[in-house]
Amino acid sequence: MNLFADIRALVMDSLAALVSEGVLPAGLDYAAVAVEPPRDPLHGDMATNAAMVLAKPAKSNPREIAGKLAEKLGADPRIESVDVAGPGFINLRLADGIWSELVGTVLTTEGYGRSRMGGGKRVNVEYVSANPTGPMHVGHTRGAVFGDALASLLDFAGYDVTREYYINDGGAQVDVLARSAFERYREANGLNPEIAEGMYPGDYLRPVGEALKETYGTSLLDKPEGDWLEEVREFATARMMDMIRDDLATLGVEMDVFFSEKSLYGTGLIEAALKELDEKGLIYEGVLEPPKGKTPEDWEPREQTLFRSTAHGDDVDRPVKKSDGSWTYFAPDIAYHYDKVKRGFDEIIDVFGADHGGYVKRMKAAVSALSDGKVPCDIKLIQLVKLFKNGEPFKMSKRAGTFVTLRDVVEQAGKDVTRFIMLTRKNDAPLDFDFDKVLEQSKDNPVFYVQYAHARVRSVLRKAEEQGVVLTDVPRFDDPAEIAVARKLADFPRQVEIAAKGHEPHRIAFYLYELASDFHALWNKGNEDTRLRFLQDSPEASAAKMALPRAVAVVISAGLGILGVTPVEEMR
Structure with a gap:
């Protein structure tokens, strides 16, 4: 049951009736017609902008359309009253029985x-x-939580979702990894490691060095780099990916696909992707304009192989092959997305760090060109996270050497708290993560506030069981505070679709906080008014009252499931 969708369908049927009666012209676009909660709950349960958005294309007065539409809507038994407000908004108040039916449906x-x-x-x-x-850092943590929650949200909204990790194992950084691991291998063999500037200094490579010693003994020590580099690179990369998988597991993240960048090289995949673009007339030899602003001293015009990305919305064309014949970083990325298109995905979503902002237009252009505009590509940028503890910035991790790791965060705050808090801001807004605040038990801590609502329901259910209450899915309530909770429950399916359409899982976190707030308000009101308490004098009355909090627990559990957070049974 999606109550907002049901009432919107009623609005659509009523508009169709007005068209058939000649009140409205045929062929109107109803895409912008919405049914939403009114800004002020005192105005009703729902509101529609239908008359407002249709007035101009219908060449009619919005109040006149609203009046005719209100007559149609008011004839439906689900509608208690209809009110035309302002320039043509229509406020609807639903029949009281609708809310009891809604709670029963949830259950x-x-x-x-x-x-x-x-x-x-x-x-x-x-x-x-x-x-x-190396190990994942706090920036990866936010991106991992966002991507995983988005994938779960889309699955909840009816999409067939593949979670994918692109292993950047084809660039120079993995050679640096190999050299760094080799120094730890030398250290494991009793030699002093020479961690030069630019290498990875973290202690996390010591176990890799020990593992290299166990595998190769001393056999690599006297060999020139050219003889061991590739082998050590493969070995170290595999160990790092094992570490990354373990890091992700601590956060509750599991991938469906791990795709290796290295698999694109020497296999013809990059060449195939660029051939596809070339056949579309989008690859050419040319010279780029100098960078805007101050031109670097070493810049000189060189002929390169370019992708005409401006034909698909980019600001400038992009090089795919350097003047020396080697691929640019962009070339394998094009090939990787070409592979996604060939795998038959209807939509592609990339979650990048904030430092990849310059990549957005070129990557969208590439996907547009490769799919002939048929596959949309949405790129979500993840802003930075600032960590605080005891009022001070959280210190760097010695194990990592240069940054705070994902494990540091999860060990301090826990998986569920980490995931929820990472979703309390939109992805492109900076986020402050204060270890003291995210663990405090107060209304200002959203994860506690939501979990406390679920725990309260579970607590009263245990008491009901002790009293022998036989639960029923037929609720009974009529107080405005109870109806406010039911209204919020009705909004869950709508919020799911809004969040999924906009690729915004933070909306679910916001919704859960609002639902918890309404529930806590009802609970507190029951402390003063015994009629509103969930446990009444008779088992029958208790059973009817218990339906509403049970429905709250159902929705909180579902919402937390989307976020990858486990609902708690009790608070300690």
Whole structure:
């Protein structure tokens, strides 16, 4: 049951009736017609902008359309009253029985809030994709949580989702990793490591050095770099990916696909992708304009192989091959997305760090060109996280050498708290993560406030069981505070679809906080008014009252499931 969708369908049917009666012209676009909660709950339960958005194309007065539409809507038994407000907004108040029916539906419908909006479309969500050169840091943590929650949200909304990690193992950074690991291998063999500037200094490579010693003994020590570099690179990269998988597991993140950048080289995949673009007339030899602003002293015009990305919305064309014949960093990325298109995804979503802002237009242009505009590509940028503890910036990790690791955060705050807090801001807004505040038990801590609501329901359910209350899915309530909670429950399916459409999982966290707030307000009101308490004098009355909090727990559990957070049974 999606009550907002049901009432919007009623609005659509009423508009169709007005068209058939000649009140409205045929062929109007109803895409912008919405049914939403009114800004002020005192105005009603729902509001529609139908008359406002249709007035201009219908060449009619919005109040006149609203008046005719209100007559149609008011005839439906689900509508208690209709009010035309302002220039033509229509406020609706639903019949009281609707809210009891809604709560019963939440309790009896498996997967309440799930949507068929996605229609089974295949979506690839690529996220994290950290270089396999060390443990994941706090920036990766936010990207991992966001991408994983987005994937779960899209699955909840009816999409067929693939979670994917792109292993950046084809660039120079993995050679640096190999050299750094080799120094730890020398250290494991009793020699002094020479960690030069630019190498990876973290202690996390010591176990890799020990593992190299166990595998190769001393046999690599006297060999020139050219003889061991590739072998050590493969060995160290595999160990780093094992570490990354373990890091992700501590956060509750599991990938469906790990795609290696290295697999694109020497296999013809890059050449195939560029051939596809060339056949579309989008590859040419040319010279780029100098960079805007101050031109670097070493810049000189050189002929390169360019992708005409401006034909697909980019600001400038982009080089795919350097003047020396080697590939640019962009070339394998094009090939990787070409592979995604060939795998038949209907939509591609990339989750990048904030420092990849310059990549957005070129990557969208590439996907547009490769798919002939048929596959949308959305790129979500993840802003930085600032960590605080005891009022001070959280110190660097000695194990990592240069940054705070994902494990540092999870060990301090826990998986569930980390995930929820990472979703309390939109992805492109900076986020402050204060270890003291995220663990405090107060209304100002959103994860506690939501979990406390669920724990309260579980607590009263245990008491009801002790009293022998036989639960029923037929609720009974009529107080405005109870109806406010039911209204919020009705909004869950709508919020799921809004969040999924906008690729904004933080909306679910916001919704859960609002639902918890309404529930806590009802609980507190029951401390003063015994009629509103969930446990009444008779088992029958208690059973009817218990339906509403049980429905709250169902929705909180579903919402937390989208976020990858486990609902708690009790607070300690």
